[in-house]
Amino acid sequence: MKLKHELRRCRQSFHLRVFLALVLVIVIFLPVTGYVGYLQALKVAEDQMEQYTIGTADQISKRVTSFLAQHTYNVNLLASLFEKGLINATDDRELLNYFRLFRKDHPEFVNIYFGDERGRFVMVPPQSPEVYKIFDPRQRPWYRGAVESRGIHWTDVYLFASTQKPGITVSAPIYADNKLLRGVCAIDIDLVAFSKFLQGIDIGDQGVAYIFENRTGHLIAHPLLAGLPEKADKLGLLRACLGDLTTRKTGFGRTSYAGGQYFTAYSRYPGKDWTVGVTLSISEYLKKIQVIRATTITLVIVAILISSFLSYLLAKTIISPLLRLQQGIERITSGDLEYRVAIKDPDIARDLARSFNRMALSLRRSLAELKSTYVKLQDKEKLAAVGKMTAGIAHEIKNPLGIILGSTQVVLDRKRPWEMREKAASFIMEEVMRLDNTLKAFLAFAKPATPVFGEIDIIRLLEETLSATEERYREDGYLFVRDFPERVPLLEADPSQLRQIFTNIFLNSCKAMPDGGIITIRIRAEKEPEMLTINKRFISLRNPFAVARHWLIVSIRDEGQGISAERLEKIMEPFVSFRDDGIGLGLSIVAQLVKLHRGHLQIESREGHGTTFHIFFPCLLQRPLSDDEPTDS
Amino acid sequence: MVPEILVMIACFLQRLPARTLLLPLIFFLVLPILACRPAAEGEKDKEQVLRFTVIDAFRIPILATADEQLAHARSDFEEVHEKKAALKAVAALHPTARRHAAMAALELAYLELGPDYRLADSRQCSLAMEQYRDILDTFSDLPEVAAKSLWYQGWIASDLLGDRRCGLTYYQRIIDQYPNESLHFLPPAPWLTIHRTEESVEHRLSYSNPGLTWADVAYLEIIRYATEQERAWAALLAIRANHGNDGFAGIALKVFLTGHDFEERSEQLTRSYLAQSSADQAIKDDLQLVLSAHLGDAESSKETLR
Numbered sequence: 001m002k003l004k005h006e007l008r009r010c011r012q013s014f015h016l017r018v019f020l021a022l023v024l025v026i027v028i029f030l031p032v033t034g035y036v037g038y039l040q041a042l043k044v045a046e047d048q049m050e051q052y053t054i055g056t057a058d059q060i061s062k063r064v065t066s067f068l069a070q071h072t073y074n075v076n077l078l079a080s081l082f083e084k085g086l087i088n089a090t091d092d093r094e095l096l097n098y099f100r101l102f103r104k105d106h107p108e109f110v111n112i113y114f115g116d117e118r119g120r121f122v123m124v125p126p127q128s129p130e131v132y133k134i135f136d137p138r139q140r141p142w143y144r145g146a147v148e149s150r151g152i153h154w155t156d157v158y159l160f161a162s163t164q165k166p167g168i169t170v171s172a173p174i175y176a177d178n179k180l181l182r183g184v185c186a187i188d189i190d191l192v193a194f195s196k197f198l199q200g201i202d203i204g205d206q207g208v209a210y211i212f213e214n215r216t217g218h219l220i221a222h223p224l225l226a227g228l229p230e231k232a233d234k235l236g237l238l239r240a241c242l243g244d245l246t247t248r249k250t251g252f253g254r255t256s257y258a259g260g261q262y263f264t265a266y267s268r269y270p271g272k273d274w275t276v277g278v279t280l281s282i283s284e285y286l287k288k289i290q291v292i293r294a295t296t297i298t299l300v301i302v303a304i305l306i307s308s309f310l311s312y313l314l315a316k317t318i319i320s321p322l323l324r325l326q327q328g329i330e331r332i333t334s335g336d337l338e339y340r341v342a343i344k345d346p347d348i349a350r351d352l353a354r355s356f357n358r359m360a361l362s363l364r365r366s367l368a369e370l371k372s373t374y375v376k377l378q379d380k381e382k383l384a385a386v387g388k389m390t391a392g393i394a395h396e397i398k399n400p401l402g403i404i405l406g407s408t409q410v411v412l413d414r415k416r417p418w419e420m421r422e423k424a425a426s427f428i429m430e431e432v433m434r435l436d437n438t439l440k441a442f443l444a445f446a447k448p449a450t451p452v453f454g455e456i457d458i459i460r461l462l463e464e465t466l467s468a469t470e471e472r473y474r475e476d477g478y479l480f481v482r483d484f485p486e487r488v489p490l491l492e493a494d495p496s497q498l499r500q501i502f503t504n505i506f507l508n509s510c511k512a513m514p515d516g517g518i519i520t521i522r523i524r525a526e527k528e529p530e531m532l533t534i535n536k537r538f539i540s541l542r543n544p545f546a547v548a549r550h551w552l553i554v555s556i557r558d559e560g561q562g563i564s565a566e567r568l569e570k571i572m573e574p575f576v577s578f579r580d581d582g583i584g585l586g587l588s589i590v591a592q593l594v595k596l597h598r599g600h601l602q603i604e605s606r607e608g609h610g611t612t613f614h615i616f617f618p619c620l621l622q623r624p625l626s627d628d629e630p631t632d633s
Numbered sequence: 634m635v636p637e638i639l640v641m642i643a644c645f646l647q648r649l650p651a652r653t654l655l656l657p658l659i660f661f662l663v664l665p666i667l668a669c670r671p672a673a674e675g676e677k678d679k680e681q682v683l684r685f686t687v688i689d690a691f692r693i694p695i696l697a698t699a700d701e702q703l704a705h706a707r708s709d710f711e712e713v714h715e716k717k718a719a720l721k722a723v724a725a726l727h728p729t730a731r732r733h734a735a736m737a738a739l740e741l742a743y744l745e746l747g748p749d750y751r752l753a754d755s756r757q758c759s760l761a762m763e764q765y766r767d768i769l770d771t772f773s774d775l776p777e778v779a780a781k782s783l784w785y786q787g788w789i790a791s792d793l794l795g796d797r798r799c800g801l802t803y804y805q806r807i808i809d810q811y812p813n814e815s816l817h818f819l820p821p822a823p824w825l826t827i828h829r830t831e832e833s834v835e836h837r838l839s840y841s842n843p844g845l846t847w848a849d850v851a852y853l854e855i856i857r858y859a860t861e862q863e864r865a866w867a868a869l870l871a872i873r874a875n876h877g878n879d880g881f882a883g884i885a886l887k888v889f890l891t892g893h894d895f896e897e898r899s900e901q902l903t904r905s906y907l908a909q910s911s912a913d914q915a916i917k918d919d920l921q922l923v924l925s926a927h928l929g930d931a932e933s934s935k936e937t938l939r
Contacts, residue, residue, distance in 0.1 A: 096751070119919060126749055129788045130781075130816060130850055134884055138915040163708050190709070210827075217828030224825065238827040 015319040022311035023304075030303050034296040038289075045289045049263055049280060054252060056201065057267035057278045060209055063197060064269060064276065071170050071189050072152050074106065078185045079172035082114075089114065089174070089182060092122055099124035110160060110167055110190045114174075115143050116183035137184070142171040146184045154272070157191065157213060157220050166191040166220050194221030206260075206281035210238065214273045217242070237262065241279050254282070325356055337364040389446065392575030396438045396583060400431035407431070441585040445574055448589070451494035451596050458491055458498075458523060458552060458617070459484050465499045469506065477516020484523045488552055489619040497593045504586045505556050505613050511579060512560025512611060522555040525619060529553060550619040557612040563605040571603065688725065691718040699723060699730030706737060717744055735778040738768050742785070750793065758793045762786055780811040780847035787854060797858040804851035808871075816845045849875060856889050865893050873902075878909045883916035887923060895927040 081087045081098075088094045099112040103124055113123035115137025121127075127135060137143045145153035155169040171186035198209040198221055211221040219225065219235075237257050241264040244255040252265035261282040266275050283290075321343045331339040337360060343353035410416055410424035462484075470480055491498075509519050529551050563571060563578075570576045572591050577584030590613075594601045598618050605611035685692045691714070696702045706719035720741045724734035742764035746753040753761075765782045772778040783803050791800025807814075852868040859865040869889050876882040886906055890899060903924050907917050 096749075100749075118922075119915065124749070126751055128743075129750070129792065130784065133850060133853060134845070134881060136880070136884070136913075136915060139880070139913065164704055165708065192709075212827055217826040219825040219827060222825065235825060235827055242827050 014322065015315055018318055019312055019315035022314065023308050026304055026307040026311065030300050030307070034300040038293050038296050041292055042286065042289055045286055046282070049282065049285045050252065050265070053263055053265040053278045053280055054267070056203060056209060057265045057276045060198065060201075060211070060276045060278070061267045061269050064194065064211065064274075067193065067197075068154070068170075071187060074109075075152065075170045075172045075185065075187050078102070078112070078187070079174050082174040082182070082185060083176075089116065095122045096124055108190055108193050109187050110163075111188035112186075113137075113188075114183055114185045115140070117181055120183075142169040142186045143184045146171040146173045146186070147181060157218065160188070160190070163190070163192075165225055166218070191220055192226055195223060195226035197221075199223040199226045203278065203280055204284045206284045207279065208238070209276070209278045211269070211274055211276050212238075212242075214275055220274060238277070238279060241277070255279075321353065325352060328356055328360070332360055332363065337367060389442070389574060392584075393438075393442060396575070397435060400435045400438075403431045404428050438583055441583055441589070445585050445589050445592065448592055448596065449497070451497050451593075453492045453494055456491040456493045456495055456498065458488055458554065461495055461498055462502060462521060462523075462554070465502050465506075469503065473506070473510060476510070478510055478513070479516075479518045481518055481520040483520060485525070488523055488525050489550065491552060491597075491617050491619065493597050493617065497596065501590050501593050501615065502554075502556070504590045505615075508586055509556060509558035509560065509611070509613075511582075512558050512562075517559045520555075520557045522557070523552065524555075525550065525552050527551075529616065552617045552619050554615045554617070555612055556615075557610060559610045562607040562609050562611055563603075564607050568603065568605055572601075686722065686726065688722050689714060689718040691715045693719055693722040693726075695722075695726055699727035699733040702727055703733045703736060707740070713744060713748065717741060720744075731772065732775060732778070735768065735772040735775050738764070738772070739778065739781060739785075742768060742782075746789075746793075753793055755794065758789050762789050765789070776811050776814045777817065777847075780807055780814040781816075783807045783811070784847050784851060787851070791854065791858050797860075801855060801858055804854050807851040808848045808855075812846070812848045814847045816847050816850060845881060846875075849881065853881075853885050853888060856885055857892055862893050862896075865889055866898070869902075878906050878912055880913045880916055882906070883912060883920065887916065887919050890920070890923045890927070900924065900927075 082089055087098050095114060099114075099122070103109050103112055111123055111125065113121065115121045117138070119136050119138055121132070121135055121137045126132065141155050142153065145155060150173060153171050155171075157166050157168050159165065160167045167188050167190050169186050169188050171184050173184050174182045176182050194211060198211075201209050203209060208223060210219060210223075212219050224235075240257040241255045241262060245251070245253055245264060245266065251267070252263070255262050255264060262279050263282050263285075264277060264279040266277050268274075269276055324341055324343055328339055328341040340357045340360065341353045343350055404427075407424035407427040411421045411428070413421070416424075462482075466480055473480070506519065513519075527550050567578055571578075572587055573584070574588040575584040591601050594615055600614075600616040602614040602616070603611060604614065684695045686695055687693070691712075694705065696705055702723045706716065706723055710716040710719065720737040723730070723737035727733060742761050743750075745761040745764060746757050765786045769779055769782040769786075772782075783806050787800040787803030787807070789800075790796045790803060849872060852872050855868040856865045856872075859868065866889070869885055872885045873882050876885075883906060886899075886903060890903065893899070903920050906912060907920060907924075
């Protein structure tokens with residue numbers, strides 16, 4: 001319940017609503033802007049990565065072409081030297097020397113060799129002897145290929161027996177002047193140079209460039225081949241990429257592998273059954289974008305926090321004048337019409353404060369006029385009341401006087417029997433007593449004593465009042481039920497007049513229950529209680545100048561037959577009584593005394609359901625009642 | 634529920650003065666900045682760190698297996714001494730892998746002949762011979778190693794030192810002790826393939842697997858260097874018995890014809906080889922040439938050469 005109350009209160013807070021409205025706009029707008037920016041950056045980066053990958057693969061292809069072209073030139077040069085007779089092919093020693101020199105200039109040449117049509121074979125460095133003994137160059141692919149093509153021949157890639165690294169042989173046929181084949185010269189090229197070149201390309205820690213043979217999938221070049229022997233675990237990614245792109249029949253695309261995203265581009269190497277591949281880790285490549293994302297998130301969070309803080313201050317700035325206005329209204333409401341709101345803020349708030357102050361001034365003038373009018377009205381009412389009272393007094397006096405007159409005549413008539421005269425004298429006595437009571441009541445109503453105010457504890461006063469009369473009432477069958485809180489705010493009141501108020505109401509309640517009954521007395525303190533309810537079951541007398549926020553309410557309820565609506569309207573009027581034994585001034589005096597105490601009187605009644613008197617007294621508070629402070633019992 | 638909680642928080646904040654909110658605000662500013670910092674550089678790369686050992690003043694990586702260690706030792710080195718250190722490391726770092734140690738030892742012995750054995754002097758040959766002898770003693774339980782060691786000793790003796798008699802002794806020992814030991818040029822190495830089969834393709838040598846034994850090449854050397862015609866003929870017949878008329882038998886026949894006297898039996902053998910349609914044409918051409926030379930048919934030989 002408390003939470004709901006708190007939530008309702010929060011929802012009604014204008015300050016909160018302004019603050020939340022501003023914050024909501026910020027919370028929605030900033031992240032959306034940041035996210036859209038991030039997505040755009042991501043898209044651009046991915047496009048760049050694709051271009052970069054494809055471009056890198058093409059660059060590698062060109063580099064490979066250039067590398068191979070260089071060796072084509074070398075073997076052509078070698079063949080020309082043979083054909084021009086600058087190298088004597090028949091002299092093994094000369095051949096060996098020349099080959100050694102040639103190899104010294106070209107460390108990438110693994111082997112340089114020459115084979116002729118007779119099966120003679122010269123190679124630098126030498127073959128292992130057991131191979132040399134049985135070796136026939138004419139059976140080798142490099143020899144046959146060169147002879148058949150009658151030009152430059154590139155073999156398939158193979159693994160060198162010595163280094164177990166991929167290599168390739170380029171060979172060229174050597175012809176004599178008569179166009180007869182003299183032999184074939186060839187160069188074995190270590191393709192690790194490719195791997196070293198690929199190793200040097202900066203494509204990230206997880207990126208890899210490689211060349212493989214399409215038919216077999218053999219790795220021709222890969223950074224793995226340039227380093228120390230390693231397990232081929234790293235090839236799983238390349239296998240996944242190849243399988244994926246082959247299935248999709250595309251030359252580039254994304255592949256998921258081991259929880260990561262990779263982008264691969266293949267470039268077919270022209271003239272050979274090779275493919276140049278570049279595989280990049282998207283997450284690694286997009287690391288910069290991730291940094292942008294992290295920065296964006298940070299900035300968005302910081303911006304939200306700062307904006308929220310500023311919104312809070314802004315809302316407070318907007319609300320502050322309104323709060324001061326509210327405070328002013330409360331002060332005006334509490335009767336302090338001299339109060340003025342001081343707002344120095346520019347624009348609307350200052351104008352609002354000026355208007356408010358003008359209104360307060362106008363209100364003060366109106367109130368003065370109203371008071372003056374009220375005094376005049378009271379005078380008129382008094383005159384009317386005097387007339388009414390005179391009629392009432394005349395009515396109240398006329399009957400006793402008639403009885404006194406008749407009884408006096410009986411007393412004076414000596415002819416009458418003594419008993420009759422004695423009885424008439426007692427009538428005169430009774431009527432005189434009645435007249436005395438009537439006049440006392442009249443005096444009490446017409447000129448009530450000026451209240452002497454003091455701080456009163458209403459519970460204590462009620463207990464004192466009841467202690468004097470409760471015993472007597474109890475004997476007549478009346479029971480007083482108390483519904484008092486432990487402590488209530490003090491009142492500023494005249495105790496004797498309060499006692500008279502309560503005594504009159506108790507008396508009225510008892511008379512409403514001739515056979516006895518329960519009278520319930522309830523006390524409660526309330527902040528701005530509802531007093532304006534107009535209902536047929538109510539009659540309310542409000543003091544228009546009684547302004548207070550905190551009220552003490554004493555409710556006295558009987559279980560009598562109640563009062564009809566028609567009678568309820570007249571019940572406060574003087575000399576209006578609905579019983580034979582009343583003069584009709586009791587409740588009028590109560591109403592008058594309540595008014596003297598700046599209070600209200602409200603009577604709630606319905607026929608057959610009893611009557612309740614609610615008396616509202618303005619409180620004297622040591623401290624204000626909080627909104628949620630329970631004062632009710 | 635969430636908006637209500639936000640309202641509650643906002644309500645709470647509303648009651649606080651701005652000054653009180655400053656510290657939490659700073660905290661919330663610092664927190665995301667710290668949270669959004671990129672990961673530490675050291676964490677992103679967890680590469681395996683190689684350990685090294687020093688052998689003959691060279692840093693040699695310690696690899697996980699003897700295979701890897703041997704492969705590394707066989708790879709290219711700019712410095713021959715570094716290659717030797719790497720080969721020594723095979724036995725030192727993987728003492729239980731005897732076969733690998735033996736292979737490394739064979740290569741070490743071969744390196745004693747220098748970068749080109751054709752230029753090796755007698756001291757280098759002696760050093761190599763000595764090492765091959767040690768290998769034979771140490772790894773006599775590994776027949777392929779022992780056979781190769783014997784053959785190399787024979788080769789150094791006959792080819793490099795010119796001591797044919799000594800060389801033939803070693804070849805004969807191979808025939809006697811290891812008649813069926815296969816000749817492997819090098820242990821097969823796997824190709825790295827990225828085809829989905831994930832099956833390593835056998836090492837494709839630059840020459841096909843000869844299907845030879847060390848005894849076969851020992852017979853060939855006996856044919857080449859035996860001064861006795863009958864001994865050479867017997868060796869040739871032994872090769873024919875094992876290989877029929879294949880390329881190796883053709884080479885053996887060519888060596889016999891060029892190194893020994895021409896006889897009728899050798900002519901018949903040559904003609905029967907030439908009659909084989911499946912025989913290698915280049916060998917057949919050579920044999921025809923030699924045969925023609927022996928028979929004095931110069932015209933025939935010229936025609937064949939064309």
